[in-house]
Amino acid sequence: MTETHATLEPGAPAFPPGRYGRRREPGRRRPLLAVLLAVAMVAVMTLVAVRLYRQYGDPNYDAEVITYTGITDSQVLVDFRVTVPEGGSAVCLVRARDRDGAEVGREEVTVTARPGQRHVSTQHRLTTTARPFIGEVMRCRPPG
Template sequence: MTETHATTTPGAPLFPPGRYGRRREPGRRRPWLTALLLAVVLAVLTVAAYRLYQRYGDPTYDAQVITYTDVTDTGILVDFQVTVPPGGSAVCVVRARSADGAEVAREEVPVSARPDERAVRVQHRLTTSARPFIGEVVRCRPPS
């Protein structure tokens, strides 16, 4: 004969008392804790993105290659434009690569703007160690 209790629901398992330890109450959900953790993670990511942008993402110094011409076995003429703060200056890294992608020349080129200018157009001749395929401006930064 089986023992039935009035407080047990049919289909619920019946465990002998003391045999399996204390049964846990169903856990309470804490949506405020999840929201708080999400807010903290978003704040940390925002601060990290802002600091990285301050350090590496300076849109004040922007360079665009207009053309590269006069390609010979020993050099290339790179024509580029640099945007700097009004009357400011910059140092741009200009390089040439061969057809297989190897770097065949690299130079730092100082660029200065007149007091009323923001865009400076520069032509610079790179002397290369092999025949170049392309001339490019890697980056521009404020002078040290």
């Protein structure tokens, strides 16, 4: 038996039988489940971010380049300031790059603050393999 417009409910589309498969009944939506999944996802992402920050993002070790001078074909003099925990020390990675951005020198430098102080200003002469254009401090971390 074929469906005709007389046997269909008003507003329902008329499809040839067997052509498009079985039509699903409109399902019950579950907005509560979607909200709970979203909240769980945000909680997990927050926990991951906190853990990674604690592991890699230590604000107690912060370096800033004051100036880089004494540029020759084989060296650069880098003046920088490091913030460390009170009376602590840090290992800083100092590097030099040429005009093209290629690294021409790299060295780890250990700096130590005096007891009761949090800031260390130091000057380091970095030997390079070619004429540097810039001297910079990449990062500082706790020693060890």
